[in-house]
Amino acid sequence: MGQKRARDPKAQVSEANKRKKAVKSDKASSDDHGSLGVEDLNWKEVAMPDRMDDAEGFFGLEEIEGVDIIKQSDGGVHFKAKSGKPTKSIIKPPSEDDGDEWGGFSDEDSSKKSPTIEKAPTTTQVKEDKKSKKDKKKEQNKAMKESKEQKPKEQKSKESKPGQNQNIKAGLSFTALDDVEEDEGVDVSAWDGLNLSPETFTALSKMKFSSPSAIQKASIPLILDGHDVVGKASTGSGKTLAFGIPIIEHYLDKRGKQEEQSEQSEKNKSPIALILSPTRELAHQLGKHIGELIANSPDTNARIALITGGMSIQKQQRQLATADIVIGTPGRVWEILSTGTGLIRKMQKIQFLVVDEADRLLSEGHFKEMEDILNALDKHQAGDIADMDHEEEDEEPSQRQTLVFSATFHKDLQQKLAGKSRWASSDMLDNKASMEYLLKKLNFREEKPKFVDVNPESQMAIGLKEGIVECPAMEKDLYLYSVLLYYPKNRTIVFTNSISAVRRITQLLQALQLPVFALHSNMAQKARLRSIERFSSPTANPSSILVATDVAARGLDIKGINCVIHYHVPRTADAYVHRSGRTARAGESGKSILICAPEEVVGVARLAGKVHTKKARKAGDPDGPSKKIALESLDIDRRVVARLRPRMALAKRITDSTIAKEKVNTEDNWLRAAADDLGVEYDSDEFDPSKGRGRGRGGGRERRDKEASEVSKTEMAGLRAELKQQLSQRVNIGVSEKYLTAGRIDIDALLRGEGNDAFLGHLDPLTF
Ligand SMILES: Nc1ncnc2c1ncn2[C@@H]1O[C@H](COP(=O)(O)OP(=O)(O)OP(=O)(O)O)[C@@H](O)[C@H]1O
Numbered sequence: 001m002g003q004k005r006a007r008d009p010k011a012q013v014s015e016a017n018k019r020k021k022a023v024k025s026d027k028a029s030s031d032d033h034g035s036l037g038v039e040d041l042n043w044k045e046v047a048m049p050d051r052m053d054d055a056e057g058f059f060g061l062e063e064i065e066g067v068d069i070i071k072q073s074d075g076g077v078h079f080k081a082k083s084g085k086p087t088k089s090i091i092k093p094p095s096e097d098d099g100d101e102w103g104g105f106s107d108e109d110s111s112k113k114s115p116t117i118e119k120a121p122t123t124t125q126v127k128e129d130k131k132s133k134k135d136k137k138k139e140q141n142k143a144m145k146e147s148k149e150q151k152p153k154e155q156k157s158k159e160s161k162p163g164q165n166q167n168i169k170a171g172l173s174f175t176a177l178d179d180v181e182e183d184e185g186v187d188v189s190a191w192d193g194l195n196l197s198p199e200t201f202t203a204l205s206k207m208k209f210s211s212p213s214a215i216q217k218a219s220i221p222l223i224l225d226g227h228d229v230v231g232k233a234s235t236g237s238g239k240t241l242a243f244g245i246p247i248i249e250h251y252l253d254k255r256g257k258q259e260e261q262s263e264q265s266e267k268n269k270s271p272i273a274l275i276l277s278p279t280r281e282l283a284h285q286l287g288k289h290i291g292e293l294i295a296n297s298p299d300t301n302a303r304i305a306l307i308t309g310g311m312s313i314q315k316q317q318r319q320l321a322t323a324d325i326v327i328g329t330p331g332r333v334w335e336i337l338s339t340g341t342g343l344i345r346k347m348q349k350i351q352f353l354v355v356d357e358a359d360r361l362l363s364e365g366h367f368k369e370m371e372d373i374l375n376a377l378d379k380h381q382a383g384d385i386a387d388m389d390h391e392e393e394d395e396e397p398s399q400r401q402t403l404v405f406s407a408t409f410h411k412d413l414q415q416k417l418a419g420k421s422r423w424a425s426s427d428m429l430d431n432k433a434s435m436e437y438l439l440k441k442l443n444f445r446e447e448k449p450k451f452v453d454v455n456p457e458s459q460m461a462i463g464l465k466e467g468i469v470e471c472p473a474m475e476k477d478l479y480l481y482s483v484l485l486y487y488p489k490n491r492t493i494v495f496t497n498s499i500s501a502v503r504r505i506t507q508l509l510q511a512l513q514l515p516v517f518a519l520h521s522n523m524a525q526k527a528r529l530r531s532i533e534r535f536s537s538p539t540a541n542p543s544s545i546l547v548a549t550d551v552a553a554r555g556l557d558i559k560g561i562n563c564v565i566h567y568h569v570p571r572t573a574d575a576y577v578h579r580s581g582r583t584a585r586a587g588e589s590g591k592s593i594l595i596c597a598p599e600e601v602v603g604v605a606r607l608a609g610k611v612h613t614k615k616a617r618k619a620g621d622p623d624g625p626s627k628k629i630a631l632e633s634l635d636i637d638r639r640v641v642a643r644l645r646p647r648m649a650l651a652k653r654i655t656d657s658t659i660a661k662e663k664v665n666t667e668d669n670w671l672r673a674a675a676d677d678l679g680v681e682y683d684s685d686e687f688d689p690s691k692g693r694g695r696g697r698g699g700g701r702e703r704r705d706k707e708a709s710e711v712s713k714t715e716m717a718g719l720r721a722e723l724k725q726q727l728s729q730r731v732n733i734g735v736s737e738k739y740l741t742a743g744r745i746d747i748d749a750l751l752r753g754e755g756n757d758a759f760l761g762h763l764d765p766l767t768f
Pocket residue numbers: 208209210211212213216233234235236237238239240241406407554555556557581585586
């Protein structure tokens with residue numbers, strides 16, 4: 001007969017905690033006498049009786065066999081194995097929270113869980129284990145799908161608890177259930193009806209995406225149904241997952257089928273998707289975003305290969321060989337595909353071709369590489385360099401789906417993609433015809449792709465406010481600095497139209513002790529990524545500033561950007577939309593501010609008119625011509641500008657001088673090297689471009705550069721010291737000592753660091 005004890009699940013946690021100390025001392029003595037404490041034993045649950053009348057307060061009993069009871073002098077009891085040596089069926093296996101939970105493991109379980117006594121499995125066992133795991137998973141998935149389909153909505157909402165994923169709770173995927181409890185996922189029932197897998201539900205829950213965005217809701221079912229899709233939705237509205245989720249769904253589906261047949265060897269593996277992006281940063285971000293979906297999706301190991309310039313080609317080739325999803329910029333993708341290692345052949349099997357930021361990829365700059373890639377994807381075309389010798393093999397024509405996404409499409413492109421305008425015959429030489437030619441090359445599987453436009457009314461994000469600051473052309477730096485000080489603790493991107501402006505403004509703001517990073521296409525790739533990482537890190541200074549060219553205008557998704565400043569007026573309306581779209585993402589709010597000189601006003605008005613055309617028409621006469629909506633004019637307090645002028649003058653002198661010195665040094669080095677090559681003596685005065693010139697174009701600038709470069713070290717040190725001193729003080733905007741003593745200033749609030757701590761005195765915020 002086994003020894004028995006009472007078990008009360010309700011009280012077990014506190015009871016177990018109380019017992020922990022006693023058990024510890026039991027354990028110490030058991031070592032000495034070969035006896036065991038109550039907690040050391042592997043108690044087994046006794047089956048519940050059908051009737052509980054005689055249970056008298058016990059919720060259940062546990063028993064143990066093969067032990068003798070040893071009574072202690074203090075009235076307590078110990079146990080001892082009958083056989084003398086405790087067997088593993090008697091000893092409780094170690095558990096992670098030993099003492100808090102009554103395990104009740106069987107012998108078999110305990111042998112599996114304890115690594116010390118685990119037996120090496122035989123080959124047959126491994127195979128069987130794998131098989132049963134697969135079967136179990138298949139059953140789980142099937143059951144979950146069925147349950148999802150059958151479960152009525154009311155029942156789901158009844159069962160839901162805040163902070164829990166109803167779909168997952170309702171289903172039978174135990175892995176998913178565990179994950180949700182650990183990660184406190186959100187309720188994702190709003191995704192019902194999109195026919196997603198349990199894995200994706202789990203991932204969405206963990207990523208806390210409680211409902212699909214409009215573009216996701218509209219596109220995902222179409223893509224899952226096998227259609228080509230052209231998707232248009234405002235910046236930051238979740239386009240990445242609109243195509244990312246169906247790709248992962250396809251991966252899961254394909255993996256299921258492969259498991260049923262035979263394991264596909266890594267070597268023969270071919271990617272399911274090629275995602276093309278216009279910039280390296282965007283490609284990396286797409287990889288990160290889809291990577292997060294994969295990482296949060298249980299048992300999903302889809303591999304992503306990032307194929308962008310500036311990184312090792314060899315590494316990328318290796319990654320590509322085993323990739324499920326390839327994400328890259330057209331230049332590097334083509335460079336690798338054309339290396340002749342059979343990659344084109346693999347790529348021809350992709351199920352999805354995604355053209356992200358399509359209006360950019362299908363226009364100037366990327367034409368040649370896009371053409372090469374598209375040619376290569378379709379069999380027996382020029383560019384199929386590596387696979388010419390396989391041409392005789394007859395393969396199925398490509399069945400890939402083409403997915404084209406952007407926030408902006410030129411009217412012409414949009415109409416053509418939507419199939420509303422006929423494709424022109426190909427005259428490939430002019431730009432417009434090139435675009436049409438490329439569109440043909442996209443080779444949609446359907447005659448008319450499904451066109452999804454979820455924001456026909458406005459291109460701008462809903463939470464975006466747009467303002468304009470007018471200032472003299474020569475004072476843009478001063479006004480930029482003022483706007484930045486108006487919005488402390490705002491993560492801001494400042495866009496310029498040139499690389500040299502990025503360099504200069506970055507140095508200028510650095511001199512003014514602001515936390516600033518630069519981003520432009522002439523930077524080494526690692527430096528580019530480092531700038532973005534530092535700027536976007538959650539631990540970064542909340543006032544961080546990124547000064548960038550339009551290389552950062554598209555797609556970059558950085559959390560918490562509150563403000564976008566256009567230092568230069570963007571060259572196109574689309575650029576304005578994309579730049580401004582770096583803020584007010586995923587339903588958040590944000591500001592876009594144009595700094596505009598008087599001579600730029602006409603261009604800005606035209607730009608605003610283009611961007612807001614539909615809104616303007618709707619607001620006024622729906623059939624009439626579009627009225628141009630002026631952006632809200634922001635009044636910067638003139639006192640602020642006046643007070644900041646001296647420090648800006650100092651910062652400018654320091655910056656100009658540093659840049660001029662760098663330039664002179666670079667030119668000097670170049671000329672010295674050239675002189676060496678020619679075998680002539682180098683005399684810097686003789687080569688000085690400013691000597692004997694100065695009247696023609698650029699002469700004035702050269703003279704200024706020269707003067708700036710001649711600021712001595714001592715002068716520079718003096719300028720820096722003066723600037724430092726000025727920056728150490730708050731900018732006083734009209735507070736006199738009289739006010740301070742007369743109680744007009746809330747000193748306590750000041751000391752608490754409330755309000756805008758760059759200024760001393762009251763500052764009306766720029767409300768718009
Ligand atoms: N269903 C969702 N619920 C909440 N947030 C989401 C959802 N889907 C995506 N997001 C988040 O929204 C942000 C913007 O997504 P994404 O980068 O895909 O936008 P986009 O439409 O491609 O923007 P852009 O046009 O600027 O490239 C991301 O941070 C993403 O994590």
